[in-house]
Amino acid sequence: MSSISELQAERQTYQEQLDIVFSQIRDDPDNAELQALQGELKNFVDLLDENIADLKSKQAPKPDPKPAAPPPEPAKWSKENHPAFKKAAPPVEEKEEVAVQYQVNDSVMAKWLSGDKGFYPARITSITGSSTDPIYIVKFKSYDNTETLRSRDIRPISNKRKAEGPASASSTPVATTPAPGVVSSAGATMYPEAKKEPEADKDAAKPPKPKKIKAKKELEAGKSKWQDFNAKSKFGKSNKKDSMFRTPEGIHGRVGFTGSGKTMSKDPTRSRHIYQVNEELD
Numbered sequence: 001m002s003s004i005s006e007l008q009a010e011r012q013t014y015q016e017q018l019d020i021v022f023s024q025i026r027d028d029p030d031n032a033e034l035q036a037l038q039g040e041l042k043n044f045v046d047l048l049d050e051n052i053a054d055l056k057s058k059q060a061p062k063p064d065p066k067p068a069a070p071p072p073e074p075a076k077w078s079k080e081n082h083p084a085f086k087k088a089a090p091p092v093e094e095k096e097e098v099a100v101q102y103q104v105n106d107s108v109m110a111k112w113l114s115g116d117k118g119f120y121p122a123r124i125t126s127i128t129g130s131s132t133d134p135i136y137i138v139k140f141k142s143y144d145n146t147e148t149l150r151s152r153d154i155r156p157i158s159n160k161r162k163a164e165g166p167a168s169a170s171s172t173p174v175a176t177t178p179a180p181g182v183v184s185s186a187g188a189t190m191y192p193e194a195k196k197e198p199e200a201d202k203d204a205a206k207p208p209k210p211k212k213i214k215a216k217k218e219l220e221a222g223k224s225k226w227q228d229f230n231a232k233s234k235f236g237k238s239n240k241k242d243s244m245f246r247t248p249e250g251i252h253g254r255v256g257f258t259g260s261g262k263t264m265s266k267d268p269t270r271s272r273h274i275y276q277v278n279e280e281l282d
Helices: 004-027 032-058 192-205 216-232 277-281
Strands: 107-111 119-129 134-140 146-149 154-156
Touching: 004 032, 107 134, 107 146
Parallel strands: none
Antiparallel strands: 107 119, 107 154, 119 134, 134 146
């Protein structure tokens, strides 16, 4: 859709043409073509005036809406918000912490009182004292130190109690509270290292498995290739030449030169010289 400025420029063009035609009609009032052209141009100008008027009415600025009324201010004083009329909150009931009762051989986190006051894994070896205020004797797992602690110095490792000893019975043992002044000691426990010794002896008795040579076919193939190479090489099969200083086989063999055409030299025989009578006369 054309804008108002474009329509106004187009109307200006038609108006100029209409003025030119109007001046020509004055010179030639009987010209029918000029009169027809004058009518068409006038219609175009009127039509453009209507379009411009419609666009101006549509683009007219709308009246500004009335501003909304501001919300009412809250009351400065309210009976509900006044502290004197507010109901006091019910006091929170403090739940008394139930002291955890530990048993012998329980794994706990015990406080190292004689050291850095930190908590370390330990095992309860014995329990003394009363049922309301028991005294625990614990032994730290990572060290050989023992400590005598109260309930406040012991923490459970988890919700379930864990005993280091093997659970032989399927039923859960009934927890018994030690009587005052009675010392309950832990039963004998077997270290895991002692259990592993028989298994280690069994493993040591077994003979070691022979090691498998990998890629045996590749080794045999390489060996055969090397043998073929030696057989075909000029150094593998070389005709042995007889040495000139060779000794003949046998116990009476002597050293001689080969290729000279002479026979081998013989050792002179050693014999006693016999003097003849005729030799002195000569």
